[in-house]
Amino acid sequence: MKEVLILGEVKDASLDPRILELLGAGKKLTEASGDKLSVLLMGDRVEDVAEAAASYGPDSVYKIEHPLLERFNADLWLAALEQACAEIKPSILLMSHSFIGMELGPRLAYRLDSRLTTDCIDLTIDSEDGRLLGTKPVSGGNAICVFKCAGQTQMVTVRGNVFPPAESGNAGGAIASINVTIDKSMSRLESLEIVEEDTVALDKANVVISGGAGLGDEDGFEMLEELAEALGKSFGSVMVGCSRMAVDKGWMSSDHQIGLTGTIIAPDIYVAVGISGAIQHLVGMVHSKKIIAINTDPSCNIFKVADYGIVEDFEQVVPALIKRLEEVL
Amino acid sequence: MTELNIIICVKQIPDPEAPLSDVSIDAENLEVVVDAPQVISPFDENALEAAIQLKEELDGKVTVLSMGKKLSDSVLRKALAAGADELILLEDNGFEKLDSHSTATVLAAAIKKIGSFDLVLAGRQAGDWDSGQVGLILGEMLGLPCISLAREITVEDGSVIVKKTVPEGYERVKAKLPALITVSNEVGELRYISRTRMLKMMRGGDIPAWTAEEIGVSDDAIEKMNIASLTTPPDMTRDCQFLEGSPDQQAAALVDVFVSLR
Ligand SMILES: Cc1cc2nc3c(=O)[nH]c(=O)nc-3n(C[C@H](O)[C@H](O)[C@H](O)COP(=O)(O)OP(=O)(O)OC[C@H]3O[C@@H](n4cnc5c(N)ncnc54)[C@H](O)[C@@H]3O)c2cc1C
Ligand SMILES: Nc1ncnc2c1ncn2[C@@H]1O[C@H](COP(=O)(O)O)[C@@H](O)[C@H]1O
Numbered sequence: 001m002k003e004v005l006i007l008g009e010v011k012d013a014s015l016d017p018r019i020l021e022l023l024g025a026g027k028k029l030t031e032a033s034g035d036k037l038s039v040l041l042m043g044d045r046v047e048d049v050a051e052a053a054a055s056y057g058p059d060s061v062y063k064i065e066h067p068l069l070e071r072f073n074a075d076l077w078l079a080a081l082e083q084a085c086a087e088i089k090p091s092i093l094l095m096s097h098s099f100i101g102m103e104l105g106p107r108l109a110y111r112l113d114s115r116l117t118t119d120c121i122d123l124t125i126d127s128e129d130g131r132l133l134g135t136k137p138v139s140g141g142n143a144i145c146v147f148k149c150a151g152q153t154q155m156v157t158v159r160g161n162v163f164p165p166a167e168s169g170n171a172g173g174a175i176a177s178i179n180v181t182i183d184k185s186m187s188r189l190e191s192l193e194i195v196e197e198d199t200v201a202l203d204k205a206n207v208v209i210s211g212g213a214g215l216g217d218e219d220g221f222e223m224l225e226e227l228a229e230a231l232g233k234s235f236g237s238v239m240v241g242c243s244r245m246a247v248d249k250g251w252m253s254s255d256h257q258i259g260l261t262g263t264i265i266a267p268d269i270y271v272a273v274g275i276s277g278a279i280q281h282l283v284g285m286v287h288s289k290k291i292i293a294i295n296t297d298p299s300c301n302i303f304k305v306a307d308y309g310i311v312e313d314f315e316q317v318v319p320a321l322i323k324r325l326e327e328v329l
Numbered sequence: 330m331t332e333l334n335i336i337i338c339v340k341q342i343p344d345p346e347a348p349l350s351d352v353s354i355d356a357e358n359l360e361v362v363v364d365a366p367q368v369i370s371p372f373d374e375n376a377l378e379a380a381i382q383l384k385e386e387l388d389g390k391v392t393v394l395s396m397g398k399k400l401s402d403s404v405l406r407k408a409l410a411a412g413a414d415e416l417i418l419l420e421d422n423g424f425e426k427l428d429s430h431s432t433a434t435v436l437a438a439a440i441k442k443i444g445s446f447d448l449v450l451a452g453r454q455a456g457d458w459d460s461g462q463v464g465l466i467l468g469e470m471l472g473l474p475c476i477s478l479a480r481e482i483t484v485e486d487g488s489v490i491v492k493k494t495v496p497e498g499y500e501r502v503k504a505k506l507p508a509l510i511t512v513s514n515e516v517g518e519l520r521y522i523s524r525t526r527m528l529k530m531m532r533g534g535d536i537p538a539w540t541a542e543e544i545g546v547s548d549d550a551i552e553k554m555n556i557a558s559l560t561t562p563p564d565m566t567r568d569c570q571f572l573e574g575s576p577d578q579q580a581a582a583l584v585d586v587f588v589s590l591r
Contacts, residue, residue: 072495074475099496103477106429106462110469115430115555118461126557133557138458139361140345142352145458146557150428188474189502192490197498234591248518254480254494260459261514269590278346280456286565290590292583293569301348308586309569310579320580328584329591 002035005090007081008053009100010043015052018096020165023056025123025158026094027166029132033125035091038062038173040084042077044070050175057169062088062178074103075187080180082111087178090153092132094123097157105157114151121162132156140260141283161203161264199255205239207231207269210258210285211251212243214274214295214314218251223318224273230325235269243275259284273314277302294318333389333484335380336443337413337450338436338463339373341395341404345456346371359559361457367404372452374519376512379482380450381412381520387484390414392443396435398425402536410522410530417443418538423548429462431551436463437470438544447506448489453478453513458554468509476502480515 004026009016019039030037038060039053050063064080081104085093093108095101097119109116117134121144124133132154138145149156202208209224209231224240232238242252244259258265260280270288275281277293277300285291286305293306294314303309310317347365355362369377380391393408396419409416419439427435440449449471451464468475480499481492489508492499494515541547572582 074477099478099494102461103465106465107469107475109462110430110433110466115428116462119459136459137562138559139352139363140456140459141562142349142363143354143361144560144562145359146559148555148557150552150555189476189504192501192503194495194500195498199496199498231587234587244514248514250517254513254515261454269587279349279352280345282565291567292586298571303569303571304349304566306569307567308583309571310583311571312576312579316576317579317583320576321583324577324580324584325587328588 002033002091003088004030004035004037004092004094005085005088006037006039006058007093007095007101007104008039008041008049009096009098010041010046010049013049015049016096017165018098018160019053020056021160021163022094022096022158023058023166025163026058028163029092029123029125036060038088038090040064040081040088042069042080054173054175055168056166058173060173061175063175064178064180066180066182068182068184072100073187073189073191074107075189076182078104078107078111079182079186081108083180084178085112085153093153093155095155095157097159101157105155109151109155112151112153112155114153114155115149116155116157117147117149118157119159120156121159123156123158137283140279142279159264161266197253197255200239200241202239202241202256202258202263203265205237205265205267207235207238207271208241208258208265208267208285208288209238209271209273210241210243210275211246211273212275213245213249214276215246215251220274220314221246221251223314226322227318230322230329234329241265243281272302272306273318275302276300277305333383333387333448334446335383335389335391335448335450336440336446337373337376337380337391337393338452338467339377339393339395339405339408340370340452340455340457341367341397341400342370342455342457344368354559354561356559359556361559367401369404369407370452370456372454372456372512372514375514375516376450376452377408377411377413378519379479379512379516383448383482383484384412389447392417394419394436394439396424396432396439398422403531406530406533406536407522407527409533410527411519416536418536419544420538421541423541423551426553428552428554429460430466432463433466433470434550435541435544435546436467438546439539440471442539442544448484449473449507449509451509451511453511464509464511471509473507473509474504475509476504477511478513479510480513482510482516
């Protein structure tokens with residue numbers, strides 16, 4: 001029987017929510033084909049997580065436990081995955097389009113002599129030849145392309161927040177251990193330090209106020225922070241985000257970036273200030289419930305996707321807005 | 330330490346930041362048609378800046394490799410104007426719409442022909458197909474340590490130290506040279522290039538172009554992307570209601586909007 005394998009990521013010793021989305025995607029494929037669905041988990045100890053994963057109804061859960069796998073190390077994880085795939089021989093391998101998936105996917109595809117389609121938003125099976133079809137936005141999101149997966153193991157990384165998460169299912173899938181032979185010498189990178197930064201969880205915000213190149217400098221973002229504070233009194237969680245240009249210029253750290261290569265969000269309200277609305281930015285925020293844009297250029301793209309627009313210099317309108325909010329809200 | 334030899338892979342693409350109105354889909358030929366000038370893919374410009382900075386600091390050579398069916402040297406000479414030392418085009422009728430694995434195969438063959446190097450740099454992903462694979466596959470093919478999503482690169486004593494983005498912040502990692510690095514935008518924008526400098530480079534000498542045969546890539550070593558269909562994305566446009574008047578009036582109108590959404 002053919003097997004659809006999911007690479008599950010473990011986060012703080014618990015099941016990463018993305019696994020549930022992959023399980024949702026995997027169930028969609030296997031319900032149609034009758035193939036086996038399984039999850040692979042790696043880490044130092046993953047017994048608890050394996051049990052949690054099993055309760056969502058995959059046919060089996062594999063665990064690879066090894067002290068060297070405690071923290072993500074691409075070289076070691078890759079070696080372990082390569083060995084596991086040689087044993088399991090999955091016909092399809094699903095990974096998240098996460099930091100881990102983005103790094104392991106291409107390298108594993110090379111080692112398995114397979115081909116990978118990244119950042120998929122839909123998966124189907126070709127009714128004629130049974131191959132996996134991966135739907136992926138290309139050209140920033142200007143087009144939707146369906147790629148046919150090649151190779152013995154058909155590989156995809158899957159975009160987050162697209163597939164509905166699996167609901168807990170008929171538990172009872174067997175948990176099996178896979179032994180791998182890895183040692184320190186396989187790691188060609190030496191980790192000198194990991195610096196934790198205060199990263200913002202933009203996907204948890206109700207309102208996101210984003211700034212772009214149009215803010216002109218870092219001070220512009222202070223103004224947005226003030227605006228966020230004024231709105232915070234009525235809207236709960238209000239956070240400041242930005243376009244890539246603001247990251248390029250060093251005004252904001254990259255965890256604030258919204259878009260194709262940043263975070264993809266859909267808050268209740270999105271306010272874009274001094275952002276032109278390049279497609280790579282739009283794909284990150286276009287599903288927001290209400291979109292408000294402030295920009296000096298009436299013809300810029302951002303107004304095409306906005307519900308409300310203000311054509312004005314932000315330095316004129318944002319202070320007036322803060323003042324008014326403080327009076328009214 | 331001896332001089333640093335850097336090879337950087339640069340892709341020429343239609344401007345990925347072209348307005349939506351200049352983009353259309355040719356579903357029959359499976360092509361995204363962009364009515365905009367060709368440019369260097371943005372993350373490759375970031376990688377180029379990183380390469381040039383390393384060279385300025387440590388001395389050495391920056392060689393730019395670009396692969397395609399028909400490349401424009403006026404677009405790619407920008408890399409020379411920015412400070413790269415050599416540009417080599419990999420041009421062949423067969424080098425069109427290759428899949429990531431095949432693109433890496435061609436680049437690897439050219440790099441082997443060049444011979445010695447300390448660093449290979451690539452962008453984290455190209456702005457046309459947004460694949461994000463070629464750099465890492467290339468690293469595997471060349472048997473190099475691979476470091477992805479670099480935001481800062483330094484070289485000392487035969488090793489490279491990279492700040493790479495990780496979910497919790499960044500990690501500093503160290504690898505022995507030679508190594509492969511994929512570069513993200515945090516390394517900074519490509520420097521400003523004056524018009525005179527650009528024009529001078531345009532008039533510069535011939536740019537070498539290597540064919541598939543010259544780098545020993547046979548037809549059956551490369552495959553095209555296997556595309557089943559290409560379509561227009563769902564319409565994203567909304568009816569924008571513009572709030573008019575003085576800034577104070579606009580602010581007041583927007584506050585009313587916020588109140589209604591509360
Ligand atoms: C592969 C790839 C991935 C990418 N990923 C992302 C991503 O994840 N996120 C992202 O954002 N971008 C991404 N980009 C970059 C994207 O294409 C754009 O370059 C970027 O979004 C532009 O940022 P911006 O709108 O801030 O800057 P600009 O395009 O320079 O726009 C600035 C805007 O500010 C306005 N303005 C100027 N002065 C004022 C003022 N005083 N008051 C009000 N408005 C003013 C201008 O009219 C203009 O519209 C990516 C690009 C590529 C190729
Ligand atoms: N045709 C090409 N010529 C030179 N470099 C390329 C080419 N295609 C991809 N690359 C390199 O590989 C990176 C990632 O591309 P991709 O995997 O296609 O998104 C790019 O940023 C370039 O550095």
